[in-house]
Amino acid sequence: MAVPLLDLSRQYRSIKDKLDQAVLRVFEHNQFILGPEVTELEKQLAVFCDCKYAIGVASGTDALLLALRAASVGPGDEVITSDFSFFASAGVISRLGAVPVFVDIEDDTYNIDPNAVEKVITSRTKAIMPVHLFGQSADMDPIMQIARKHNLVVVEDAAQAIGARYRNRQAGSIGHYGCFSFFPTKNLGGAGDGGLVTLNDDDRADFVRILRFHGAKPKYYHRVIGYNSRLDTLQAAVLLVKLDYLPRWTEGRRKNAASYDRAFKGTAIKTPVAKEYAYHIYNQYTIAVENREELMRVMKEKKVGHEIYYPVPFHMQDCFKELGYKPEEFPRTSRAAASVVSLPIFPELTPEEQEEVIAVVKSISG
Ligand SMILES: *Cc1c(COP(=O)(O)O)cnc(C)c1O
16 A cells, blocks of 8 residues: 655645635735735734744745844854754855854754753854754753853744644744744645744844845835745635644644554664653654665555655765864764654554554564
8 A cells, every 4th residue: 555755635625615715815805915814823823832923934944044144143153053954954054154063963852962062162153053853842941051151042943843842832932033834744834835933022023024024114214134035925824724723633643653653662663752841743753773775665665655854964965065074073963864764644644554654664674
């Protein structure tokens, strides 16, 4: 039986009428840029994320870029982040002329190792960007402690973690800025690109709003050189419909994760470790195995969806070569990159499909 890694058409079919109507309403009122749906979504997401402000932007990447820019990160500054993440986490730092400083991850969560952070702080360090990888929050208390001690800004890359919690606090509400992505494959995904910045500070929020509209306030009076980075009204209309379903979709993912956990218990398969401080939302269910190439060959043959997030750590990327890192500085990201593979975990996955995934994985790596 073929099993897809993700099947968004099942989600669409389950909410088709509401989605279609929401999109058509936008064509009736024609306020395609910063229309009423954007305002309503920002209001609801501020509540959902437990933050004073939620500001829609054009993508998760732009959310990170605007947050760093609002934190006045620029040429000469250093920003500390995880060596193991989607490219955007590091790319935005370089795009602002700053230097990304990579640190190794924890073996069990694949998140940034807080113990490694303080060691790389210099007089040029401006910010720390923890990434809540795969839907589990990084260990935020020690990170915030280090940030306070050294007077650093914390920008949370929560692109994979909407609704995740750390010690009962929402991911993205703990640092100075929280950054989310509505890329279609994220837990709350739009029909295209979209992103969000969450924060609690009035002045910082004002600045992010100015930055997304060419740096202007009022219109045509440009305080700074900003960006064109708004969340489209059409995307907001789609996301408003989906937001109502997010808690039950998250529960579906957690239920699927628990089934995998049970099935792989006592085997050689390394399953995700959900920490006691975390409410994990499983944007990915990522296992690690010794014989990954063989497993992937069979999964491909049996048409069982899978993907490697991520095959190349930042310190190994061609575009960061000039930073001069050596592989031996990152033993844990190197190990993770060589052994992880993510399995289908989407809420609409059927029990039969999940049985098939489990059977195939166990037959090779169990
Ligand atoms: C998806 C993702 C981003 C970027 O979001 P886009 O909306 O695709 O720009 C950034 N960081 C992480 C960890 C992500 O998973």
